Amino acid sequence: MFHRVPRMAAAAALVFVMAGCSSAAVTTAPVVTPAPVVTPAPVVTPAPVVTPAAPAIGSVVMIPKQVNNPYFDVAFKGAQQAATDLGGTLTQVGPSAADATQQIPFIQTATTQKASAIIVSADDATAIAPALQAAMAAGIKVVGYDSSPAKGAYNVFVNQADTAGIGKGLVDMACTEAPSCTGEIAVLSAAQTATNQNAWIDAMKTTLAGDTKYAGLKLVATVYGNDDPAISTTQAQALLSAHPNLKVIVSPTTVGIVAAAQVVKAKNLTGKVFVTGLGTPKGMVDFVKGGQAPVFALWNVTDLGYLAYAVAVDLINGTIKGTVGEKFTVKFASGSVDYTIGADGVVVLGPPFVFDAKNIDQFVTSFGF
Ligand code: RAM
Numbered sequence: 001m002f003h004r005v006p007r008m009a010a011a012a013a014l015v016f017v018m019a020g021c022s023s024a025a026v027t028t029a030p031v032v033t034p035a036p037v038v039t040p041a042p043v044v045t046p047a048p049v050v051t052p053a054a055p056a057i058g059s060v061v062m063i064p065k066q067v068n069n070p071y072f073d074v075a076f077k078g079a080q081q082a083a084t085d086l087g088g089t090l091t092q093v094g095p096s097a098a099d100a101t102q103q104i105p106f107i108q109t110a111t112t113q114k115a116s117a118i119i120v121s122a123d124d125a126t127a128i129a130p131a132l133q134a135a136m137a138a139g140i141k142v143v144g145y146d147s148s149p150a151k152g153a154y155n156v157f158v159n160q161a162d163t164a165g166i167g168k169g170l171v172d173m174a175c176t177e178a179p180s181c182t183g184e185i186a187v188l189s190a191a192q193t194a195t196n197q198n199a200w201i202d203a204m205k206t207t208l209a210g211d212t213k214y215a216g217l218k219l220v221a222t223v224y225g226n227d228d229p230a231i232s233t234t235q236a237q238a239l240l241s242a243h244p245n246l247k248v249i250v251s252p253t254t255v256g257i258v259a260a261a262q263v264v265k266a267k268n269l270t271g272k273v274f275v276t277g278l279g280t281p282k283g284m285v286d287f288v289k290g291g292q293a294p295v296f297a298l299w300n301v302t303d304l305g306y307l308a309y310a311v312a313v314d315l316i317n318g319t320i321k322g323t324v325g326e327k328f329t330v331k332f333a334s335g336s337v338d339y340t341i342g343a344d345g346v347v348v349l350g351p352p353f354v355f356d357a358k359n360i361d362q363f364v365t366s367f368g369f
Contacts, residue, residue, distance in 0.1 A: 057088030058116035060312050062305075063106045065098040065121045065147060065194065069227055070280065071254040071301060072121070074369040075145065078305025079119065085331070086313045088116070098191045098227045100124035107131040111138055117312035120154075121146035124193035129153035141315035145308040147196040148346075155315050155322035156345050158308045160299045161352045163196075166252070167203020169352065170277065171214060173295050174248045177274035182216030183247030186239050188260050188277075190227040190253040200252045220246070225256045232259035240267060251277035257296060261287035281355055281363040288360045299352045301369060303332055307339075307349055 062079055064072035076092045083090040093109075095102030100123035108131055110118050118135055122128055125148060132142050132153040142149070144157035175181040187204070189197045201222060208214045220243050225232025232251075236259055240246060249264070251257040257279035264273050265287070275293040280301070287293040310330045314320040320328050326341045339347050355363055 055317060057086065057313055057316055059089045059091065060117045060119065060309065061110040061115045062090060062092040063094045063103060063110070063118060063120040064092065065094070065123050065191070066096060066227060067092065067094045068096055069255060070283070070369070074301040075305035075308070078302035079309040082306045082309035086310060088313065090309065098123050098194070100127035100193060103128055104131045107135060111135040111140060114138070115140055116316050117141040117143060119143045119145055119308045119312055120149060122149040122195050123147070123191055125150040125195040127193070141312055143308050143312045143315065145304060147194050151344055154345065156311050156341060156347055158304065158311055159346050159348045160304050161350065162348055163199045164203045166200050166352065168207045169297055169354070170200065170204050170250050170252060171207040171217070173276040173297065174217060174250050175214060176295055177276055178217060178247040180216065181214065184218050184220045184243055184245050185248040185250055186220055186243060186246055187222040188232060188236055188239065188249055188251040188256040189222060189224050190256060192224045197252055204250070225253070225259060227253055227255040229255060229259055232256045233263055236260040236263040240269070240273065246273055249273065249275050251275065253277065254279050254283060257293065258283050261292040264292045265290060280369050281360055281367050282369055284355070285360050285364050288355065288357055295354060295356045297352045297354045299349055300367060302367070304349050306330070306332060307347070311347060
């Protein structure tokens with residue numbers, strides 16, 4: 001095999017020989033090494049990176065227990081903010097009374113209109129279950145919030161707080177308000193069929209029976225105001241007439257607690273009968289300051305709506321399926337929170353806040369509802 005000597009290399013070798021043979025100064029032309037011939041690399045246009053398109057979020061329908069309840073308006077605002085942040089279009093529709101029979105047609109219409117997700121607070125867990133299962137069979141994601149549909153009739157239920165914790169919190173607040181944690185207490189609830197209300201009342205009974213600390217408290221009645229201001233007022237008045245020794249009305253509903261506090265005030269029973277439960281800071285601030293309801297609790301309802309919508313988006317995208325142990329993160333305006341889906345597909349927003357004279361003004365401002 002022959003190696004070709006490049007021509008210029010040969011010429012350079014020749015110059016060295018000549019310089020070595022003679023002492024005479026020989027001027028030689030400088031050896032110019034030509035630039036190597038560079039074959040330009042072919043221009044390769046990189047293949048575009050193809051990211052599979054995320055499914056469009058589409059239309060999400062929010063169905064509260066009832067539409068004319070300020071609590072659900074706040075949750076809807078939170079969900080609207082999430083729709084702005086995460087995409088999709090959101091509508092809220094629902095019955096004007098907290099009634100499952102009236103709630104079902106809204107679920108059916110959302111199914112016919114091929115919503116991508118339904119976010120629903122159940123007026124009655126089992127009554128609305130078949131309509132929700134039909135929606136799921138049609139490929140619609142179902143997210144329960146606030147009041148749970150029956151198991152198997154939702155993909156994820158967004159619970160506002162731990163149920164047993166709410167029950168214990170309600171009893172503890174009644175214990176604080178009743179003189180020496182003693183006397184008759186009664187519950188003014190919402191609809192008789194409301195899953196969340198009934199679960200909290202059951203948890204209250206478990207708490208009352210489970211600790212001698214509460215032995216002095218006697219639960220004498222549970223009545224239902226249907227989350228209707230007029231019915232709640234009548235029920236509160238009836239409680240006071242039927243139980244003249246009543247010390248505390250516990251109302252785990254934002255509508256009932258206001259009605260009860262108004263009745264106590266109007267009947268000049270301030271300081272004799274106390275009200276507690278779950279209410280909004282704005283709705284209750286005057287009664288905290290007026291002494292009718294020194295302490296009560298709630299969660300951030302705006303965040304509840306935001307979380308429910310974020311879960312719907314993750315289900316639509318397929319990021320989560322609603323399986324126990326799945327993790328996801330939600331970016332609230334206040335910061336990111338990590339969540340894990342628990343037993344029965346339940347996600348818990350977080351612990352509730354307790355309001356009293358010391359912090360109520362601050363919460364009226366920070367919550368804004
Ligand atoms: C009412 C509704 C709702 C409940 C709140 C605290 O507005 O009954 O379901 O979670 O109060």
